[in-house]
Amino acid sequence: xxxxxxxxxRLNRIINLxxxxxxxxxxxxxxLPEGAKEQVKKIIFSNKxxxxxxxxxxxxxxxxxxxxxxTGVGKSSLINAIxxxxxxxxxxVEIGTNRLSRFNYEIDGDILFEVIDTRGIAESTNDNETTxxxxxxxxxxxxxxxxxxxxxxxxxxxxxxxxxxYIKKLYKEIGTEIPLxxxxxxxxxxxxxxxxxPEKYTSSKLRNIEDKKIQMENxxxxxxxxxxxxxxxxxxxxxxxEDPHLLSIQExxxxxxxxxxxxxxxxxxxFLENNIDFRASIYLMMTTRIDTAIRKISNLIINGFAxxxxxxxxxxxxxxxxxxxxxxxxxxxxFIAYLSGSxxxxxxAKEFLLGIGGVGAxxxxxxxxxxxxxxxLNLVLPGAGSAVxxxxxxxxxxxxxxxxxxxxxxxxGKDELDxxxxxxxxxxxxxxxx
Numbered sequence: 001x002x003x004x005x006x007x008x009x010r011l012n013r014i015i016n017l018x019x020x021x022x023x024x025x026x027x028x029x030x031x032l033p034e035g036a037k038e039q040v041k042k043i044i045f046s047n048k049x050x051x052x053x054x055x056x057x058x059x060x061x062x063x064x065x066x067x068x069x070x071t072g073v074g075k076s077s078l079i080n081a082i083x084x085x086x087x088x089x090x091x092x093v094e095i096g097t098n099r100l101s102r103f104n105y106e107i108d109g110d111i112l113f114e115v116i117d118t119r120g121i122a123e124s125t126n127d128n129e130t131t132x133x134x135x136x137x138x139x140x141x142x143x144x145x146x147x148x149x150x151x152x153x154x155x156x157x158x159x160x161x162x163x164x165x166y167i168k169k170l171y172k173e174i175g176t177e178i179p180l181x182x183x184x185x186x187x188x189x190x191x192x193x194x195x196x197x198p199e200k201y202t203s204s205k206l207r208n209i210e211d212k213k214i215q216m217e218n219x220x221x222x223x224x225x226x227x228x229x230x231x232x233x234x235x236x237x238x239x240x241x242e243d244p245h246l247l248s249i250q251e252x253x254x255x256x257x258x259x260x261x262x263x264x265x266x267x268x269x270x271f272l273e274n275n276i277d278f279r280a281s282i283y284l285m286m287t288t289r290i291d292t293a294i295r296k297i298s299n300l301i302i303n304g305f306a307x308x309x310x311x312x313x314x315x316x317x318x319x320x321x322x323x324x325x326x327x328x329x330x331x332x333x334x335f336i337a338y339l340s341g342s343x344x345x346x347x348x349a350k351e352f353l354l355g356i357g358g359v360g361a362x363x364x365x366x367x368x369x370x371x372x373x374x375x376x377l378n379l380v381l382p383g384a385g386s387a388v389x390x391x392x393x394x395x396x397x398x399x400x401x402x403x404x405x406x407x408x409x410x411x412x413g414k415d416e417l418d419x420x421x422x423x424x425x426x427x428x429x430x431x432x433x434x
Contacts, residue, residue: 003290004110004286004287004290006341007286007290007293007294008286010338010339010340010341011057011060011339012057013338014054014057014335014338014339015054015057015058017331017334017335017338018054021041021044021045022037022041024331024334025037025040025041025327025331027346028327028330028331028346028350029330029346029347029350030323030326030327030330030350032323032327033323036323036324036327039324040324040327040328043308043309043311043312043324043328044305044308044328044331046308047304047305047307047308047311049300049303049304049307049308050301050304050305050308052278052304053278053297053300053301053304055278055279056278056279056281056282057282059279060279060280060282060283060286061279061280061283062104062111062112062113062114062280062283063113063114063146063147063272063276063277063280063281063283063284064113064114064115064143064144064145064146064280065113065114065115065116065145065146065147065148065149066115066116066118066136066139066140066143066145066147066148066149067115067116067117067118067149067151068118068136068148068149068150068151068166068167068170069118069149069150069151069152069163069185070151070153070159070163072153073151073152073153073185073186074151074153074185074186074235075117075151077185077235077237078149078151078183078185078233078235079105079112079113079115080235080237081233081234081235081237081262081265082265082268082269082288083107083112083287083288084257084262085107085253085255086239086244086252086253086255087105087106087107087112087252087253101116101117102114102115102116102117102143103115103117107253108253110287112287114143116139116143116145118135118136118139133169133170133173134173136170136173137173140178145178146178146179146272146276146277146280147178147179147180147181147272147275147276148178148179148180148181149181149183150163150167150180150181150182150183151182151183151185152164152182152183152184152185152216153184153185153186154184154185154186154187154189154190154209154212154232155186155189155190157212157215160215160216160219161219164216164219164220164223165223167180167182168223168224179228179275179276180228181228181229181230181231181268181271181272181275182216182220182229182230182231183231183232183233183268184209184212184213184216184230184231184232184233185233185234185235186234187209187212187232187233187234187263187264188234188236188261188263190205190208190209190212191204191205191208192204192205196234196236196259196261197261198234198261198262198263198264201263209232212232213230213232216230217230228271228275229271231264231267231268231271232263232264233262233263233264233265233267233268234261234262234263234264235262235265236261236262236263237257237259237260237261237262238257238258238259238261239255239256239257239258240255240256240257240258241255269284269288269289272284273285273296282297285297294339294340294409295405295409297339298336298339298340298401298405298409299405301332301335301336301339301401302332302336302397302398302401302402302405303398303431305328305329305331305332305335305397305401306394306395306397306398306401306428306431306432307394307433308328308397309325309328309329309393309394309396309397310390310391310393310394310397310432310433311390312324312325312328312390312393325393325396325397326353328397329353329396329397329400330346330349330350330353332397332400332401332404333349333352333353333400333401333404334346334349336401336404336405336408336409337349337404337408339408339409340408340409342408352404352407353400355414355417356400356403356417356418356421390432390433391429391432394428394431394432394433395425395426395427395428395429395431395432396425396428397428398424398425398427398428398431398432399421399422399424399425399427399428400421401424402420402421402424402427402428403417403420403421403424406420
């Protein structure tokens, strides 16, 4: 398993390459025509998708969440389940109200989540100067959360209506589009409640879980609550020591899972990664599922470079656009390799590109590259005009990126790459912008 610090080193290498793009292009094993270098830089730097990914790397930060739900609904257990560790609330921060508490959830000094934990629903007192709605609105303004997690106990049907009415009032007050995910907790206690292993859930238990999900979706719909998703989960974990809440913070952080009854936590993490600010999403992926992070980030990089390539045919240039396309594809291969942890040099990237391009380009329309073969990368490319269409530039670059992903990230053998390249090219043609 790759640790966070090692993955951060990989991201920082890519950031450094991007920030020093002049030198990277200069040292590529390609002799470019006059003006081609500036054109490559312009195309990469003007691509929003690539820029967003790099900015996400540079500005990554812990997600900021607001948790709403009754006492005992399982807020802290949910945080533990997401990270698979017993995480104590630490670093409380005053925010000017006695109804809301702000915490940093930390491990070894690293902040994993910044959380505002609201007081339990229906637990307000009459001596407060502000209402729950006002407190919530102030928290939104001060905290600028990435998402609101609305927790409701799946076993408490009678209270679900009250809970939904409460969240409706809160969202009406703030008048914002902050992503809201309703988390149905304690689904492991639904009948048959004796079954705690998710892989052993019976069809009747799964049906009961689905029924609860539909009930909540209908309640939210009837009360006109704009909810992004309803996700039923179990956060049930048995640790290797009893009464973990009585242990010191150091002892808590050393706890290991003795029995894992978590259910659907992956779907919740997927929702957060796909709906919150990308800077927070990157950070969340780095602290929960690094292997998944590598694939998701590499997919974003591939798509960004493919879109950048598709603009080449639309821009008049005084030389063949292959002279622009190949450097972009070389940089893409280097980025994917670095992301995977492979320590390749530019010549190795060239050999990889020729190895898959020399075979695959004939079938994908990049005939110029295939015909030039190894000589191409040692010559100034003469001529003018467009060598490839926008669709072929996109699909070719997309296919090269997916093949590099298969080789460097998924560790596929070289004998598999031609098939992967062909399949990815067809996918790229379908994805290409019109």
